[in-house]
């Protein structure tokens with residue numbers, strides 16, 4: 001499956017308070033449908049996908065909440081992952097034959113009332129240009145995997161600072177809901193670490209696009225983003241460890257408290273320095289990581305991890321703790337990893 005269009009994140013979507021409230025509803029809904037066991041990947045997929053559909057396809061507020069939409073969203077989320085994995089092994093799946101996912105997409109994405117969506121998208125899965133997957137794939141497929149890994153790191157690996165990281169993300173989403181102010185994204189919380197540092201660390205250790213390919217006049221080039229992110233330049237002496245605190249010592253002179261949280265020059269200098277060291281999770285091309293909408297992808301990860309972590313509270317624990325590697329060893333990065341991982345309700 002290849003994406004055929006170039007989309008940009010709609011700047012109107014900068015209504016973080018509404019996004020946050022919607023994400024909370026999606027998590028509650030998922031947990032209500034669950035019994036005493038939940039699948040972590042499915043929870044991350046469901047919340048990320050439903051939120052992504054809501055902001056990418058205006059006018060779907062009603063269709064997203066119709067009877068049957070819970071199952072439809074699960075079908076779409078799961079099948080995208082299966083198709084992606086299958087596409088790397090053989091090419092026998094053809095999109096035209098994926099009737100189940102077509103029907104699920106149409107059911108949740110076709111607006112029940114006329115929307116003000118002025119884009120040329122027909123939202124028809126069989127129309128090359130209007131296929132909703134052109135929008136959903138880049139937005140959702142990357143996001144849910146880093147969200148799940150960040151959640152596992154802060155909540156379920158027994159990290160010494162895990163509770164502090166969860167609190168920092170909780171403060172971030174509480175602040176979004178209270179006043180819509182997003183400055184706490186960069187503000188140092190406990191131990192000087194910010195919500196942005198946690199997201200940076202998740203994207204450093206688990207960049208969803210691990211390798212990218214570019215064609216130049218001189219020939220094809222392949223860049224191994226994951227390898228670069230795990231080098232000593234960014235990863236210091238413990239490149240394989242999830243440790244958001246490391247970002248405090250990278251360009252410290254451009255970070256609060258040395259500069260004001262909203263110092264734009266310092267923000268740019270810090271970003272340039274991090275890029276020079278090889279940090280490029282969005283590969284300079286993704287609209288969620290550049291230009292006017294640069295902050296979108298980063299904040300979305302913090303929001304989703306914060307909301308899911310908060311929704312789980314302390315009611316759930318890993319069903320099989322042994323399924324995760326020893327702390328200090330990174331979680332597996334491949335798409336199949338942890339799709340069976342479950343949480344059980346504490347008794």
Ligand code: HEM
Pocket residue numbers: 005006007008009138139140142143146207208209212213281282283285286287288297300301
């Ligand atoms: C975890 C968050 C995300 C990461 C790490 C990420 C990463 C990337 C990367 C590395 C590329 C370049 C791929 C290549 O050139 O081979 C890319 C492209 C793209 N991303 Fe993202 N992305 C994220 C979220 C999003 C979101 C939320 C959207 C939309 C709402 C989005 C839309 C796109 C689009 C449309 C492209 C293609 C751009 C082009 O080819 O010009 N991404 N993304």
